[in-house]
Amino acid sequence: MDTVAVINQKGGVGKTTTTVNLGVALAELGKSVLLIDLDPQANLGTHLGVDVIDGKTIYDVFVHDVKLKDVIRETAEPGVAVVPSNLDLSAAEMELVSMVGRETLLRDALEALDNGSPGHYDVVLLDCPPSLGVLTINALSASSKVLVPLQAEFFALQGMAKLTEIISLVQRRLNPEVELTGIVACKVDRRTKLTHEVLDEVRRVLGDRLLETVIRPNVKLAEAPSHGQSVLSYAPDSNGAADYRRLAREWAGVPLEADPPAAAGRQTKKAAKKAAKKAVEQQADAAES
Numbered sequence: 648m649d650t651v652a653v654i655n656q657k658g659g660v661g662k663t664t665t666t667v668n669l670g671v672a673l674a675e676l677g678k679s680v681l682l683i684d685l686d687p688q689a690n691l692g693t694h695l696g697v698d699v700i701d702g703k704t705i706y707d708v709f710v711h712d713v714k715l716k717d718v719i720r721e722t723a724e725p726g727v728a729v730v731p732s733n734l735d736l737s738a739a740e741m742e743l744v745s746m747v748g749r750e751t752l753l754r755d756a757l758e759a760l761d762n763g764s765p766g767h768y769d770v771v772l773l774d775c776p777p778s779l780g781v782l783t784i785n786a787l788s789a790s791s792k793v794l795v796p797l798q799a800e801f802f803a804l805q806g807m808a809k810l811t812e813i814i815s816l817v818q819r820r821l822n823p824e825v826e827l828t829g830i831v832a833c834k835v836d837r838r839t840k841l842t843h844e845v846l847d848e849v850r851r852v853l854g855d856r857l858l859e860t861v862i863r864p865n866v867k868l869a870e871a872p873s874h875g876q877s878v879l880s881y882a883p884d885s886n887g888a889a890d891y892r893r894l895a896r897e898w899a900g901v902p903l904e905a906d907p908p909a910a911a912g913r914q915t916k917k918a919a920k921k922a923a924k925k926a927v928e929q930q931a932d933a934a935e936s
C-alpha cells in the first residue's frame with residue numbers, strides 16, 4: 648500500500664482536484680485506490696457524489712475509534728473508494744488536544760486496514776486541509792510520499808520553506824520514511840512569461856521533484872465536482888482528463904514516451920484506457936526482461 652499525502656497549506660491550489668483526478672487516473676491504470684478526505688470542508692466526498700451529511704466519516708475514526716473499514720464508501724468511479732469527512736472534523740483539532748498519540752491515529756487506522764481487511768488498496772491518497780495542524784501531521788505520519796500541488800503564480804514558493812521544515816520534523820520525530828516526492832504545477836498557462844519564471848524558480852529551489860507533467864487551466868476541471876464526477880468521467884476528452892492521465896503515468900513510473908501520439912486529450916475514454924493499460928504491460932515486460 649502506497650500512501651501519499653497531497654499537501655499545500657495554501658488554499659485553492661488544486662489539492663482536492665488532484666486527489667480525485669489522479670486517483671481515478673491511477674485506477675484506470677489498474678490500481679485499487681482509496682481516497683481519504685482530511686479537510687472539514689468535505690470537498691473530496693462531494694466531488695465524488697458521496698453523501699457527506701449522513702453516515703460515519705473520518706471524524707469518527709479520529710474521535711470515536713471507529714475502524715477505517717467501516718467508513719469506506721464505494722463511488723461511481725470504478726476501482727475508487729472514498730472515506731469522506733464533514734464539518735465535524737473542524738472540531739477534531741481541539742478534541743484531540745489531550746489524546747496521547749494523536750499525531751499517529753491515521754497511521755494506526757491504515758495499518759489496521761492493511762492487516763485486517765480483505766479489500767486491498769494499492770494507493771491511498773490523503774487530501775489535506777489548507778493548514779499545517781494535527782490533521783496534516785497525521786497525513787505526514789501515515790505517508791511515505793508527499794505530493795504538493797502548486798499554482799504557478801508569484802507567491803507559489805511562499806510557504807514551501809515552512810512545509811519542507813514540517814516534513815523534516817515529522818521525518819525526525821514520527822515517520823523516517825516520509826519524503827517530498829513530487830510537486831505538480833496546477834492551472835498552468837504556458838503562454839505567460841510569469842508561468843515560465845515561476846516554474847524555473849521552483850525547479851531551481853526544489854530540483855527534479857517538480858514533475859514534468861503540468862495541469863493546464865481547464866473549465867471542465869472546475870465543472871466536474873458539481874456533477875459528482877471526476878473529470879475523466881465527466882469530460883473524458885478534455886485537456887483536464889488528458890493532463891491527469893499523463894500525471895498518473897508519470898507518478899506510476901510508466902514511461903511518458905508510451906503516450907499515445909499527439910492530442911491525448913482528443914481520444915475517447917476507452918482508447919485512453921486501452922493505451923494506458925498497454926503502457927503498464929509494456930513496463931512490466933521490460934522490468935521482467
Ligand SMILES: Nc1ncnc2c1ncn2[C@@H]1O[C@H](COP(=O)(O)OP(=O)(O)OP(=O)(O)O)[C@@H](O)[C@H]1O
Nearest residue numbers: 658659660661662663664777834863864865868869
Ligand atoms: N487546472 C484547473 N483549471 C481550472 N480550475 C481548476 C483547476 N484546478 C482546480 N481548479 C478549481 O480551482 C478551485 C480550487 O481547487 P481545489 O478545490 O482542488 O483546491 P484545494 O487546494 O483543494 O483548495 P482548499 O485549500 O480549499 O482545499 C476549484 O474550484 C477547482 O474546481
Ligand SMILES: [Mg+2]
Nearest residue numbers: 662663686690
Ligand atoms: Mg481541498
